[in-house]
Amino acid sequence: MKPTIRDVARMAEVSISTVSRVMNAPETVVPSKRNRVIEAIKELKYQPNAFARGLIYKKSNTLGLLIPDIENLYFAGVIRGMQDACIKLGYSLMICNTDRDMERTLSYIDTFHEKQVDGIVFASDMLYPEYYEKLTGFRIPFVLVSSHSDEYEVPSVEVDDELAAYDAVKFLIELGHKEIGMIGFNHDNSVSGPPRAAGFVRALTEFGLERNTGRIKYANHRFEHAYQAAHELFSEYPELSAVFCVADEFAMGTISYLKDRNILVPGQVSVIGFDNLRMSGMFIPKLTTIAQPIYQLGYRAAEKLHELLTTGNVAVMKEQMEHKLIVRESSREK
């Protein structure tokens, strides 16, 4: 049986109140007893029961994290950042992989509520009304990471997707490319899809390359879909000399396709990605990409949630972090 505070009290020959005090306000108990208690705790390997504490404090010191796809390296980075922040702030972390499935997500929210997580970080997926209603119905505080909400007032941390995409495409244009395509996220279930497409269009327009704005194919988060999308893109526009991919995984898919077609990257076609995954520097060729501060995004999201939890509010509702262009080997001057 797990030892309880009673067992410690009995062994140290004091009352349970004294034991509790030794743990929570040691200076209020005389050293002789205090030491006896400490001894007993060590001896019994006593650890207070989190259920009993939770009942009193009405807090679990646990945060929930909802992730669409844990096999996506992007989220692995977010998790790491968030977990480090949690250690600093004294939270445990409960991670759930939703697979972008609504039913599953809803059920995880139920679980989080039942387990009394103090708050939730909701990553990257669309904040559907169903989620919002449930979360607010349960009065669970939450923040969005790599996402935001136009409809609701929800704190969020992300990158400026429109500007980042603009920078990527501008880079391609300044390299001398005039025939540029894009592999984007499907708009209907993606929050970063539309702004990245907007950045693509804005850059083209500003530089008088409007004729490219329709050269977009969409893919569904994974390599294979991007491979397929690249196939469609190049079948339709074989003249392309550069492609903007809204995710590094898409860039890899695109390059794979090009490789299978014996088209050289960056010799014949330049490809720029987005995210700067850990893998991106390992790929052959190493990916030119827009780096997101992935780790920091996760770290900051946890801090923001903590702020919300402790002060009941956040200083700035929609927060944006800096992106950065990283030039490696998958792009070249035209």
Place this chain on the structure above:
Amino acid sequence: MKPTIRDVARMAEVSISTVSRVMNAPETVVPSKRNRVIEAIKELKYQPNAFARGLIYKKSNTLGLLIPDIENLYFAGVIRGMQDACIKLGYSLMICNTDRDMERTLSYIDTFHEKQVDGIVFASDMLYPEYYEKLTGFRIPFVLVSSHSDEYEVPSVEVDDELAAYDAVKFLIELGHKEIGMIGFNHDNSVSGPPRAAGFVRALTEFGLERNTGRIKYANHRFEHAYQAAHELFSEYPELSAVFCVADEFAMGTISYLKDRNILVPGQVSVIGFDNLRMSGMFIPKLTTIAQPIYQLGYRAAEKLHELLTTGNVAVMKEQMEHKLIVRESSREK
């Protein structure tokens, strides 16, 4: 304030016992009242308090998972499998990233104990005596995944590392390669390191290629280290025509190095990896590798832990799952 069972009782005009019964043994309460209670629960969005329940049942229905490195795709797959199993079995999952840091690992075990997880899956890292002592001292049941223990009697699920490595090297030999090197895990903090090296040696010996057995360099889990190790390996043995890498990430590092040296893979050198990560099929060239059933390993580990928790024992202590050779593009006949 979160509604409690009292609030429901008041609204439905019954006692709290009745409310509890509606949730746990509905057939024992008369339909008229039962419906009133159900109504009230819905109306108030009531959910029972997990702390209070935990106090009674002495169970959290939560499993802990200790992972060395969440940014390693291998573990992402394990997590997914484990989480799916957890859903099936009715557990929540608490994931902690140890970074292979002993202090951190120990502190996570404390947290798990305090949070009263029902059991722990310990992934891939060495089961140091410190861990074992702590875990057994707390009486927390646990199983090992992608790992095992020679010293202690601990249930485990993994692949037959020695045989898998043997199969990989045998494949290389049957391709006609006679000058073979290996990039392995450092032995001092790795459980799969030694058996994989043993498999390498056994295959060479069986085919009369003993002269190769010393051609091993070690790396430390990550791409960059493998790149460096490949550098050392080829500086010392430039005659090598094939390399066995004990991880796909090592294979990528090795291929990157060879690429930088303008050595063609598989044209001049064949490389075989280990794991079959999701990325391995995206790499250029696509990796020939020994596939581990990663998802199933995680799934099975959770099932095994469940078995341990419910029956107090486990049918087979050390379980091995099947590996499989997957031939893709990074290997070629000599």
Place this chain on the structure above:
DNA sequence: TCCTTTTTAGAAAAGCTTTTCAAAGCGATT
């Protein structure tokens, strides 16, 4: 109609900790 059995419902205890409140102990001051 009365008694026995079964069904249904409520009161109270238990699970473990923290915290409040009251009491006891002690030293110091007059």
Place this chain on the structure above:
DNA sequence: AATCGCTTTGAAAAGCTTTTCTAAAAAGGA
């Protein structure tokens, strides 16, 4: 020596749910 004030300690309540035990009500039988 008596009182005051501070420190230290223990008893008890509270937090929320489940479960046991008891009582009341309903149903069934004679």
